[in-house]
Amino acid sequence: MNSNKELSPRDSWSERRSRLARAPGRPRPAETSAGTSAALRGCHDGRVIPAVASVLVGLALVGVAWSTVLVVRDGRLGDPLFWLVAVLEVGLLAQLVGGSVALVRTDRDVDGATFVGYLLTAVLVPPLGVAWAASEKSRWGPGVLLVACVTVAALVQRAFVVWQG
């Protein structure tokens, strides 16, 4: 992952996008509606995205802890863990929409395909995890959600790193 940057200094997708943004006929967003768009950009870049990512990683880690306890204590998948994962999923959906909007708005060179790829994959993991865990009537039902929550935490973290550039 890291060496990718050294090899292809500019990802072609983001290069195309930033070239588009700099095309003479197309005014930069900041020039069109300086006040609001700059405020929004500052908002997304500066505070909202890190905050959302932290909250979601935190939720996912609560899910990790919770399901670990259930696995260790030979528990079953019950309502509380299910609802935690449901809340996590709502947050991930919001992050996907908000992140995509922020990606379109930002002037920075962000590897958009990878960023959205991580956000989209993160959205898919909890429903698949719950579906796969639901029919398991042993401690390994929570075990599946343990895997799902670790994965979500890792994906959100990676998406955030890509966003920071």
Add this chain to the structure above:
Amino acid sequence: MRTGSGPGRALVAVYAVFAISSGARSGVQIADSFGVAPVAYALSAFAAAVYAVATVALAHGGGRARLVAWAAVGTELVGVVGVGMLTVLDSALFPDETVWSRFGAGYGYVPLVLPLLGLAWLWRTRVGSGAAGDGARTGSPA
């Protein structure tokens, strides 16, 4: 015991994660910059395919699927050890990361541990083994 239930349920989940993430990664790599590191990116795609096959075979778990799972997990072990060795010995061969580079260090060495768990699980749940407890002897007709 079926390979897709009990602890195997969680194992299949880990396999699915690797199938999806390495698949998505190789998709982005190949679509974006295949010329930069064709060997590494083709290998990423191959690894993704191996994980996908292993996921489905382990989830299914009966008869022929079990044989497919043995083959896929075995291929995975050969892949991660072989590619791991090559990336350590001759890094020029794989200028960009793959899921198996440096024995899966980029993924917390899970790619190295996973095939060992997979093989152990297939062995434990083999037809005729009493070790897995319930249902091991009865097996499961695909």
